[in-house]
Amino acid sequence: MIVYGRNPVREALRGPRTVARVWASDRAARDSWLRDAGPHLADDAALEVSDFEYADAGSLLRGEDALVLCLDQVTDPRNLGAVCRVAETAGAAGVVIGERRSAQVTPVVCRASAGAVEHLAVARVSNLADYLQGAKREEAWVYGASSAASAVPYDQPDYRGRVVLVLGSEGRGLRPRVAAACDQLIAIPMRGRVGSLNVAAAAAVLVYGILQFVRPGLTGFHKPGNLAPTDKA
Amino acid sequence: MIVYGRNPVREALRGPRTVARVWASDRAARDSWLRDAGPHLADDAALEVSDFEYADAGSLLRGEDALVLCLDQVTDPRNLGAVCRVAETAGAAGVVIGERRSAQVTPVVCRASAGAVEHLAVARVSNLADYLQGAKREEAWVYGASSAASAVPYDQPDYRGRVVLVLGSEGRGLRPRVAAACDQLIAIPMRGRVGSLNVAAAAAVLVYGILQFVRPGLTGFHKPGNLAPTDKA
Numbered sequence: 001m002i003v004y005g006r007n008p009v010r011e012a013l014r015g016p017r018t019v020a021r022v023w024a025s026d027r028a029a030r031d032s033w034l035r036d037a038g039p040h041l042a043d044d045a046a047l048e049v050s051d052f053e054y055a056d057a058g059s060l061l062r063g064e065d066a067l068v069l070c071l072d073q074v075t076d077p078r079n080l081g082a083v084c085r086v087a088e089t090a091g092a093a094g095v096v097i098g099e100r101r102s103a104q105v106t107p108v109v110c111r112a113s114a115g116a117v118e119h120l121a122v123a124r125v126s127n128l129a130d131y132l133q134g135a136k137r138e139e140a141w142v143y144g145a146s147s148a149a150s151a152v153p154y155d156q157p158d159y160r161g162r163v164v165l166v167l168g169s170e171g172r173g174l175r176p177r178v179a180a181a182c183d184q185l186i187a188i189p190m191r192g193r194v195g196s197l198n199v200a201a202a203a204a205v206l207v208y209g210i211l212q213f214v215r216p217g218l219t220g221f222h223k224p225g226n227l228a229p230t231d232k233a
Numbered sequence: 234m235i236v237y238g239r240n241p242v243r244e245a246l247r248g249p250r251t252v253a254r255v256w257a258s259d260r261a262a263r264d265s266w267l268r269d270a271g272p273h274l275a276d277d278a279a280l281e282v283s284d285f286e287y288a289d290a291g292s293l294l295r296g297e298d299a300l301v302l303c304l305d306q307v308t309d310p311r312n313l314g315a316v317c318r319v320a321e322t323a324g325a326a327g328v329v330i331g332e333r334r335s336a337q338v339t340p341v342v343c344r345a346s347a348g349a350v351e352h353l354a355v356a357r358v359s360n361l362a363d364y365l366q367g368a369k370r371e372e373a374w375v376y377g378a379s380s381a382a383s384a385v386p387y388d389q390p391d392y393r394g395r396v397v398l399v400l401g402s403e404g405r406g407l408r409p410r411v412a413a414a415c416d417q418l419i420a421i422p423m424r425g426r427v428g429s430l431n432v433a434a435a436a437a438v439l440v441y442g443i444l445q446f447v448r449p450g451l452t453g454f455h456k457p458g459n460l461a462p463t464d465k466a
Contacts, residue, residue: 007427011426011427014426082431082434085427085430085431085434086430086434088425088426088427089423089424089425089427089428089429089430090424090425091424091425113427114427114429114431115427116425116426116427119425119426119427120425153445154445155445155446155449188441189445190322191322191323191324192321192322192323192324192349192352192353193244193247193321193349193352194240194244194318194321194322194346194347194348194349194352195322196322196347197318197319197322197437198315198318198347198433200431200433200434201315201318201319201433201434201437202437204430204434204435204437204438205437205438205441208421208438208441208442209441209442209445209446212386212387212388212422212442212446213388213442213445213446213447214446216388
């Protein structure tokens with residue numbers, strides 16, 4: 001795969017992939033991290049690297065307080081990249097996508113993520129609803145972002161323990177079978193007239209809301225939040 | 234100005250602009266809101282509308298709990314559009330941009346905002362630092378998003394009363410004079426290796442964090458949050 005652009009190239013050099021070839025412009029090669037890689041001259045920074053290695057979906061929920069983001073048929077690679085950037089920055093355990101009808105980790109995604117995919121576990125599953133059922137058996141709570149009337153405001157659940165957040169594509173939302181596999185549907189309050197956020201903005205709202213305010217004790221911040229215990233039967 | 238794309242056209246038809254001419258494809262004209270506008274046949278939905286009317290920057294802080302987003306030299310129109318979408322959806326009072334070295338409200342911005350700019354007050358100022366000084370005289374608290382060591386985690390301030398949030402461009406951050414005009418610098422915790430969020434994702438984290446968790450009493454939601462009173466001298 002060819003990774004291109006300054007940030008994606010920097011992160012790919014810092015990440016686990018095998019590098020076959022490096023290109024850079026004279027200007028880009030002023031940065032020592034790029035010059036030291038011995039680039040060939042080109043118009044832009046670029047890397048030929050080994051293919052992106054997807055993570056094993058089963059491994060993402062190992063941590064007792066792991067937070068995993070799942071995308072249901074998000075086909076726009078820029079949206080996938082932007083969500084990966086949010087997930088990596090927020091400290092999520094990983095991102096799960098479908099093998100079909102979903103954007104995969106391409107160079108466009110690497111770029112849109114500002115290189116964050118190089119340091120993030122991204123896993124593919126053949127059937128997202130089945131994955132969610134499996135996650136529930138592993139004692140994760142599964143929350144689906146939704147505008148359905150049955151959804152509760154996203155700041156109400158306590159999000160204890162393993163958390164899986166599922167976001168659908170813009171316009172279509174969650175497929176019925178995916179929504180049905182969720183323990184609870186959650187909604188982001190919309191106070192304007194447009195009525196929806198981009199999927200990456202929604203991911204940012206939810207993940208930071210959960211990690212920073214609702215269960216900050218797990219992430220080293222200070223607010224007590226809403227930590228009433230819940231039993232996962 | 235020509236506004237194009239389904240969502241931007243729908244919102245422009247619902248908003249305050251004067252419409253001169255409407256275009257739509259046969260497929261797009263299946264939607265009654267577009268068919269009823271009497272479109273000319275074209276490949277895509279598009280509108281010729283009056284120029285975008287900027288709001289008066291002085292009017293944005295009238296509400297006692299107004300929250301205003303300011304962008305310091307954000308030049309990418311897609312980022313401006315995405316921030317406007319977050320601001321409109323979250324119920325912010327408006328967005329302030331500079332007259333120079335900033336993206337202005339162009340058709341690309343309309344599209345990137347999914348039409349949200351049609352329902353949002355966007356104001357231009359000749360000097361952002363001066364605007365912030367004026368906002369402080371109007372009893373607003375001004376918070377600048379920053380990765381500086383002096384920044385406090387964004388969930389610490391109580392954000393009572395009028396709030397102005399300032400975000401810089403990716404890469405450069407806030408200019409020194411703009412940062413110096415802030416009452417407090419605030420940071421979004423970064424737990425990954427990439428170390429930054431896109432400006433629209435950062436805006437989403439901050440605005441929803443403030444409106445949903447720190448001062449939810451003002452927006453009709455339920456968490457008591459951190460509402461210790463603060464005196465603005």
